[in-house]
Amino acid sequence: MTSPLQQKLKIAGPVVVTANRLGDGVVVYRTADNGWSTQIGAAAIATTVPAATELLHAAIADDISAVGAYIAPVEVDAGRIQPGNMRERIRLQGPTFDLPAIFGI
Amino acid sequence: MYLYDDFDRTLVDERIDEFRDQVARRLSGELTEEQFKPLRLMNGVYLQLHAYMLRIAIPYGTLSSEQMRMLAHIARRYDRNYGHFTTRQNLQFNWIKLEDLPDVMADLGRAGLHGMQTSGNCVRNITTDQWAGVAPDEIEDPRIWAEILRQHSTLHPEFSFLPRKFKIAITAASHDRAAVRVHDIGLRLHRNGAGETGFEVMVGGGLGRTPFIGKTIKAFLPKRDLLSYVEAILRVYNQYGRRDNIYKARIKILVHDLGAEAFAKEVDAEWQVIKDGALALDPAHAADITARFRYPEYERLDDNPEELRKARSSNRRFATWLDNSIANHKVSGYAIVTLSLKPEGGPPGDATAEQMESIAALAGRYSFGEIRVGHEQNLVLPHVAQRDLPTLWEKLETIGVATPNVGLVSDIIACPGLDYCSLANTRSIPIAQELTRRFRNLDVAHDLGRLHINISGCINACGHHHVGHIGILGVEKNGEEFFQITLGGRADEQAELGALLGPAVPYAEVADVIEDVVAAYVELRERPNELFIETVNRVGVEPFKERVYATR
Numbered sequence: 072m073t074s075p076l077q078q079k080l081k082i083a084g085p086v087v088v089t090a091n092r093l094g095d096g097v098v099v100y101r102t103a104d105n106g107w108s109t110q111i112g113a114a115a116i117a118t119t120v121p122a123a124t125e126l127l128h129a130a131i132a133d134d135i136s137a138v139g140a141y142i143a144p145v146e147v148d149a150g151r152i153q154p155g156n157m158r159e160r161i162r163l164q165g166p167t168f169d170l171p172a173i174f175g176i
Numbered sequence: 177m178y179l180y181d182d183f184d185r186t187l188v189d190e191r192i193d194e195f196r197d198q199v200a201r202r203l204s205g206e207l208t209e210e211q212f213k214p215l216r217l218m219n220g221v222y223l224q225l226h227a228y229m230l231r232i233a234i235p236y237g238t239l240s241s242e243q244m245r246m247l248a249h250i251a252r253r254y255d256r257n258y259g260h261f262t263t264r265q266n267l268q269f270n271w272i273k274l275e276d277l278p279d280v281m282a283d284l285g286r287a288g289l290h291g292m293q294t295s296g297n298c299v300r301n302i303t304t305d306q307w308a309g310v311a312p313d314e315i316e317d318p319r320i321w322a323e324i325l326r327q328h329s330t331l332h333p334e335f336s337f338l339p340r341k342f343k344i345a346i347t348a349a350s351h352d353r354a355a356v357r358v359h360d361i362g363l364r365l366h367r368n369g370a371g372e373t374g375f376e377v378m379v380g381g382g383l384g385r386t387p388f389i390g391k392t393i394k395a396f397l398p399k400r401d402l403l404s405y406v407e408a409i410l411r412v413y414n415q416y417g418r419r420d421n422i423y424k425a426r427i428k429i430l431v432h433d434l435g436a437e438a439f440a441k442e443v444d445a446e447w448q449v450i451k452d453g454a455l456a457l458d459p460a461h462a463a464d465i466t467a468r469f470r471y472p473e474y475e476r477l478d479d480n481p482e483e484l485r486k487a488r489s490s491n492r493r494f495a496t497w498l499d500n501s502i503a504n505h506k507v508s509g510y511a512i513v514t515l516s517l518k519p520e521g522g523p524p525g526d527a528t529a530e531q532m533e534s535i536a537a538l539a540g541r542y543s544f545g546e547i548r549v550g551h552e553q554n555l556v557l558p559h560v561a562q563r564d565l566p567t568l569w570e571k572l573e574t575i576g577v578a579t580p581n582v583g584l585v586s587d588i589i590a591c592p593g594l595d596y597c598s599l600a601n602t603r604s605i606p607i608a609q610e611l612t613r614r615f616r617n618l619d620v621a622h623d624l625g626r627l628h629i630n631i632s633g634c635i636n637a638c639g640h641h642h643v644g645h646i647g648i649l650g651v652e653k654n655g656e657e658f659f660q661i662t663l664g665g666r667a668d669e670q671a672e673l674g675a676l677l678g679p680a681v682p683y684a685e686v687a688d689v690i691e692d693v694v695a696a697y698v699e700l701r702e703r704p705n706e707l708f709i710e711t712v713n714r715v716g717v718e719p720f721k722e723r724v725y726a727t728r
C-alpha cells in the first residue's frame with residue numbers, strides 16, 4: 072500500500088485534511104492552528120498541491136491525536152465548507168439511514 | 177456447544193492483558209500507528225469511516241445464550257445499541273472507542289469470545305453449515321473438524337504471515353449451506369464407495385476482484401490426513417503465493433496460474449513428506465474434541481404434535497412462518513428455526529441489544545441455550561421442540577425476527593458498504609432496504625420462491641454478489657454510485673458465478689431494474705415452480721437484458 076505521503080497529489084479544487092481521532096475514532100478535520108476539530112467548518116482549506124502536502128505532512132506527524140490522515144475534497148460556498156463527495160458526506164453526517172435501534176422493539 | 181478448555185481460556189486471557197498494554201502504549205504515544213495497526217488488526221480492530229470497528233469471531237457460527245447476552249451488553253454499554261452479523265458468521269460493532277477496547281475485550285473474554293483470526297493474513301475463523309449437528313442431510317457434525325482445524329491454525333507461527341488472508345469452510349451435508357466452493361479451501365465431508373467418511377478438498381475458490389469457483393484437488397481424503405493435507409496446501413501457498421501484488425496474492429490466483437493439476441502435484445509432494453508424521457490424526461485427540469461438543473438431552477417426542485397442528489390450522493400467519501422459517505431436524509419432534517434479520521426496511525444482519533438479549537433468553541428457554549449464525553446474516557435456534565413453535569413464534573414476532581422471508585427475495589445479503597466501510601465505492605444497505613420495501617408483499621415473495629439477492633459496495637465482494645441469484649455490485653463512475661447487476665450466480669453445491677446483465681445503472685434506478693428482472697422471470701418461467709435460478713440457467717441472461725434495457 073502506498074503511504075499518503077508518497078501518493079502523487081492532484082487537486083481539482085479546495086481540499087481539507089481529515090482523519091479519525093485516536094482515542095474514539097471520531098471524524099476530525101485539521102485546523103489552521105495545527106489542531107483538530109470535529110467541525111468541518113473549522114478545517115484549514117488548501118487549494119494548491121504544496122499547501123495540501125504541508126497540511127497533510129503536519130497531520131500525519133501528529134500521530135498521537137488522529138490516525139489515517141488523508142486529503143479530502145470539499146466545496147466552499149460563500150465561506151461555508153461542505154464535504155466534496157458522498158464518502159465525506161457520510162463521514163460527517165453518519166449512515167444515510169436510521170440506525171437499527173429503532174427497528175425491532 | 178463446544179466447551180473450551182484451560183488452554184483456550186489462558187490464551188484469551190493472555191491476549192486481553194497484552195492488548196490492554198498495547199492500547200495504553202498507543203494512547204500514550206509510545207507506539208506509533210504504524211506499530212500499533214498490525215497489533216490491533218490481530219485482535220479484529222479495524223478503522224472504518226466513522227470509528228473503530230471490532231470484529232468478533234463466532235467459531236463455526238455457534239453461540240451460547242451467555243455469549244449472545246454478552247454481545248448485547250457490549251452493544252449497549254460500548255456501542256450504539258446494535259451489532260451487525262456478517263457473511264463470515266462473525267459479529268461487527270461499528271462504533272467502538274479505542275479507549276474502551278481493553279474493557280470490551282475483557283468482557284468478551286469472560287464469555288469465551290475474542291477477535292483473534294478475524295483479520296490479517298492468517299487462517300481466518302473457519303465457517304460451516306449453520307445447521308451443523310442438527311441437519312438431517314448431514315453425515316456427521318462438521319464443527320468437530322472445524323474445531324480441529326481451528327486449534328491447529330490459531331496463532332500457528334508458520335501461517336500467521338501468509339501472502340494473504342485464508343478462509344476455510346466445511347460442510348457435511350448433501351446441500352451445501354456453507355458456500356464451500358467459494359473459499360480458499362472448501363471441505364465436503366462425504367462417504368466413499370466403501371462407506372468410509374472423508375473429505376473432498378476444493379481449493380482456490382473465492383470472490384473479490386477475480387472470482388473463481390474452487391477446484392477439487394482431492395476427491396477423497398481420509399480423516400486422519402486432514403491436518404497434514406491442509407498444512408501441505410498452506411505450505412505450497414506460503415512458498416509460491418505472490419507477495420508483490422496484493423491483488424494477486426490469494427491462493428486462487430496461484431491455483432489458476434499453476435493450474436489445479438500442477439498445484440495438486442505440488443501439494444501432494446509436500447504432503448507425502450509430512451502425512452505420516454505428527455500431523456496424522458491422533459484418534460484420542462479427535463475423540464477428546466468430539467466429546468467436548470455437548471448435544472442437548474433431547475426428549476423423546478413425536479413429529480407434528482397436536483399443539484402444532486392446531487396452531488397451523490387456526491392461524492394463517494403462523495402457518496406461513498412455519499412453512500418458510502422452519503426446517504426439519506435430525507431428531508423427531510424437534511425443529512430448526514431461522515430468525516430473519518431482514519425485516520422490511522431494516523439493514524440486513526443488524527440486531528439491537530434488546531433483540532440479542534431476547535434471543536438469548538428464548539434460546540435458553542426453547543433451544544437448549546444455543547444459537548447459530550448463518551452466512552446469510554440470519555440467526556438460527558437449532559433445537560426447538562415442535563410443540564413450542566406456536567409460543568416461540570409469538571415471542572419472535574414481538575421482537576421483529578419472524579418475518580417469513582427466509583430464502584426469499586427480501587432475505588437480502590448485503591455488506592456494510594459506504595455507510596460504514598472505508599473501502600467502499602457505493603452504499604449497499606439502502607439498496608437492500610429499498611428492495612425489501614418493493615418486495616414487502618409476502619404473497620408475491622412466496623410466489624416468486626427461492627431467490628437470493630446479494631449486494632456488495634465494492635469489488636471486495638463481502639456481500640458475495642458473484643454468487644447471488646441476482647448480484648449487485650457497487651462501482652464508482654465519475655464520483656457517482658453505479659451498480660453492475662449479474663444473474664445466475666449460486667453459492668451451493670452447484671456453485672456458479674453470475675453473468676453480467678448489461679451496463680451499470682445509477683443508484684436511483686437499481687430497485688426499478690431489479691423489479692424488472694423479477695417481472696421478466698415471472699413471464700419467462702416455464703411453470704410456477706421453476707425457480708429464478710432455473711429460469712436463468714435455461715434461457716440465459718439475454719431475455720432479461722432485452723426486457724430491462726429496452727426502455728432505458
Ligand code: SF4
Pocket residue numbers: 591592593594597598599600601632633634635636637638639
Ligand atoms: S464489499 Fe467492499 S464495501 Fe462491502 S464491506 Fe467489503 S470492502 Fe466494504
